[in-house]
Amino acid sequence: METFLQQLINGVTLGSIYGLIAIGYTMVFGIIGMVNFAHGDVFMVSTFIALIAFLALTTLLGIPSIFLALLLVMIIAMVMTSVWSWAIERIAYRPLRGSFRLAPLISAIGMSIFLMNFVQVAQGPRNKPLPPMLNEVIYLMGEPGAANAVTIAWRQIIIIAATAILLAIFWYVVQKTSLGRAQRAVEQDRKMAALLGVDVDRTVSITFVIGAMLAAVAGTLYLLQYGVVRFDDGFIPGVKAFTAAVLGGIGSIPGAVLGGLLIGLIEVMWAAYVSSDYKNVAAFSVLVVVLIFMPSGLLGRPEVEKV
Amino acid sequence: MAPAAAPSRLQQALRDAAFAGLVTAALSFPMLAIRVESDMNNRLVLEERWPLMFAAIAFIASARFLASMLDDWRARAGAVAGVWSMLLGAGLAWFTTGAQAALAPWFLGGGALLLAAALLLFRASPQEAEPASGAAPAAASAGRFVTLAGFVALGVVVAYPLVLLGWLGPQGSLKWINNYGVQILIYVMLGWGLNIVVGLAGLLDLGYVAFYAVGAYAYALLATTFGLSFWICLPLAGILAAFWGILLGFPVLRLRGDYLALVTLAFGEIITIVLTNWVELTNGESGISSIPRVTFFGIPFTAAPDGFAATFGIAFSPIHRTIFLFYLILVLALITNVVTIRLRRLPIGRAWEALREDEIACRSLGVNTTNTKLTAFALGAMFGGLAGAFFAVRQGFINPNSFTFMESATILAIVVLGGMGSQLGVALAAVVMIGGTEILRELDFLKAVFGADFDPSQYRMLIFGFAMVAMMVWKPRGLISTREPSIFLKERRAVAGALVKEGRG
Incomplete structure (x- = not known):
């Protein structure tokens, strides 16, 4: 029971990060119907930006409060990563509207390979470990030091709280602002939205920027949680976040969050109770099974194929 | 003004x-x-x-x-x-x-x-308008030129190791035949194999390396456990890989294009994880070593009295094995090529290409899309498996690190850059991409410019990735986008790639 509760907390922490990345996949898929394969690598770029910003703020500028530093790091990462995502959309995806079916996906795969290797060349192939931060834990059950104690670390609280706050802001933007309305309109019918005066190109760009911002938040939180980044860190979390988006029903934003939490829980529980060597197999198997047997996911609309 | x-x-x-x-x-x-x-x-x-x-x-x-x-x-x-x-x-x-x-x-x-x-x-030359009406005859002669260029290239490749051997001697030519010849030809074969799946049938397979791994491990395990010879294992590896292709293909081929890509990606990753963690079978990260070497149809390439050199009465040299490997992979690659070209003219090949253009139209016309996709998938997998067995016999050692997603991505990049569906284009892309980056390493000139620790192979995947994007934006049909029709009525009229608008199925 204690193990289960502990794993539940760990799973929700991990799932928050996946959920934030998954929103980027699901929004882009909803609006232009492509799998943005490079999104995982955008997330990876954001972890590097966050790492550099964190080191610059703490060592060069000497900001004393770690919370203030984290907040600044998150904002810097969000801004910088959105430029990356905007540029990627502009260079690699926008010229391909109306090209053949597989062109955007192939272009996205190329972009993903490019980003991964660009970071490897620019930042070096080795792990970049930070000393652990905010390790103090709160005991929810059991005494300190007991084997069956259930704990939650400060950084886990920050991760879950930051995710919740950002999701609330994001939800407000999508549901209540004219920007969100334009986005939903383009999602429903691109041509009709354009005829009614929605700037489709701009809306798509903003979708990529929002996705990148959430990925950057996930990147900062990932850095906080694991403290280690590497140039190929985008691939596996990217595929898992895509799995989360598919599991929740691709195109559905609450679905992406739900899927992220479920994937986080599945992964953590699998590692705890079955085998930690095969924990990635669990996530990949979920992807395969969901796509084959339940392609519209938990909260998605079934897809109708039109000629 | x-x-x-x-x-x-x-x-x-x-x-x-x-x-x-x-x-x-x-x-x-x-x-x-x-x-x-x-x-x-x-x-x-x-x-x-x-x-x-x-x-x-x-x-x-x-x-x-x-x-x-x-x-x-x-x-x-x-x-x-x-x-x-x-x-x-x-x-x-x-x-x-x-x-x-x-x-x-x-x-x-x-x-x-x-x-x-x-x-x-x-600067002064005005923008030339594309002569739209003249494109078809020009394309027809271009098609014939491509065929001719293919035969010339084949002649060059066949002569390549012998010319080098005569020119540089056994010591000097080893590197050129092995690193350039054999290495490139493996990728040519993998590219042609994947071309059946991606280029002809239009199924984006991101886990092609899984079949390559199946072939390599099939040979390695059969040879080290049961002591079977390479010549028995080679077809077995192909059959096993094809079997895996069918097994994986059955559930996934109903999916639409990009979902299929991600499921194959997941399968490829699962296979790598299993190969890494199932230590009892595969020996995990440490891999399988001392895989038996290739023989000249039973005669080993050793200095022993029953070895290749003694049997044919020539002086022993390790270059013999390398040259034999070169011709072996050349033959395997050519088999892939010939089978593909011939199959394109059969009903099944025409069904592949029709499927690539428009799946819904295909289904409406009564093409069994599941079987059509499965044959493409299985055939591609089989050639991947054959290439894998060859890889294992050439290296003598395999471990899961040779079968990562990056390898799949490299092969896919070769197919994409070659112009999906074009055989000569894929071969050229493999030569340029694999050989080109190897050549860059040889150039001392670059070291003189960028400093002594400059290593161009670092930039290989960077260039691959960028080239894939550029290709999709600039020429999505590939560099050699002209193709002969597989089947024609009375008159052979080739279609320029620019004139073919792909259906958005």
Whole structure:
């Protein structure tokens, strides 16, 4: 029971990060119907930006409060990563509207390979470990030091709280602002939205920027949680976040969050109770099974194929 | 002159260049300008590299400026190359000393010449309108030219190891036959195998390396456990891989294009994870070593009295095995090619290509899409398996690190850059991409320019990735996009790729 509760907390922490990345996949898929394969690598770029910003703020500028530093790091990462995502959309995806079916996906795969290797060349192939931060834990059950104690670390609280706050802001933007309305309109019918005066190109760009911002938040939180980044860190979390988006029903934003939490829980529980060597197999198997047997996911609309 | 209200061409170009430079600055500010390194105490420190960032800005902004100023693509390419060369020369003169700085005038002068030549030759030439009506006959002769070029290339490849052997001797030619010949031909074969799946049937397979791994492990395990010879294992490896292709294909082939890509990606990853963790069978990360070497149909390539050299009465040399491997992979690759070309003309091949163009139309016309996809998938898998068995016998050692997603991505990049569906294009792409990056390593000239620790193979995947994007944006049908119709009525009329608009199924 204690193990289960502990794993539940760990799973929700991990799932928050996946959920934030998954929103980027699901929004882009909803609006232009492509799998943005490079999104995982955008997330990876954001972890590097966050790492550099964190080191610059703490060592060069000497900001004393770690919370203030984290907040600044998150904002810097969000801004910088959105430029990356905007540029990627502009260079690699926008010229391909109306090209053949597989062109955007192939272009996205190329972009993903490019980003991964660009970071490897620019930042070096080795792990970049930070000393652990905010390790103090709160005991929810059991005494300190007991084997069956259930704990939650400060950084886990920050991760879950930051995710919740950002999701609330994001939800407000999508549901209540004219920007969100334009986005939903383009999602429903691109041509009709354009005829009614929605700037489709701009809306798509903003979708990529929002996705990148959430990925950057996930990147900062990932850095906080694991403290280690590497140039190929985008691939596996990217595929898992895509799995989360598919599991929740691709195109559905609450679905992406739900899927992220479920994937986080599945992964953590699998590692705890079955085998930690095969924990990635669990996530990949979920992807395969969901796509084959339940392609519209938990909260998605079934897809109708039109000629 | 342009009216005052509208910005002049120069103003517009300057504005474009400034914007591109600004974006580059924003992109490269933390990622290029600052590098995170571990110091002696394993703590992370920041290392500042501002010149790199300014170089990136200068390169991108100048290219954008020239692209806005010039209309003709030849003028653009020449001018950009010239200006970049001059920038490189300026950088060398500014930041380096000694031998590196001594090269600067050459870059400056050469760049200036190139720029002047590009501007003088091509600037005045008006935009040529594409002769739409003349495209078809031109394409027909281009198709014949492609066939001819294929045969010439084949002749060159067949003669390649023997010419090298005669020219450089057994010692000198080993590297060229092994690193360039065999290595490239493996990728040619993998590219042709994947081309059946991606290029002909239009199924994006991101886990092709799984079948390559199945073939390699099939041979390695059968040979080390049961002592079976390579010549028995080779067809077995192919059959096993095809079987896996069918097994995986059955559930996944109902999926639409991009979902299929991700499921195959997941399968590829699962296979790698299993190969890494199922230590009892595969020996995990440490891999399987001492895999039996290839034999000349039973005669081993050793110095022993029953070896190849003694049997044929020639002096023993390890080059014999390498040359034999070269011709073996050449034959395997050619089998892939011939089977593909012949199958394209059969109903099944025509069904593949129809499926690629429009799946719904296919189903409406009564094509069994599941069977059609499965055959393509299984056939592609089989050739992947054969290539895998060859890889295992050539290396003598395999471990899961040879079968990562990057390998799948490399093969996919070769197929995409070759122009999906074109056999000669795929072969050329493999030669350029694999051979080209190997050649770059040989060039001492590059080391002289970029410093002694410059390793071009680092940039291989970087270039691959970027080339894939550029290809999709610029020529989605590939460099050789002209193709002969697989089947024709009375008259052979080739279709230029530009005229074929792919259905959005």
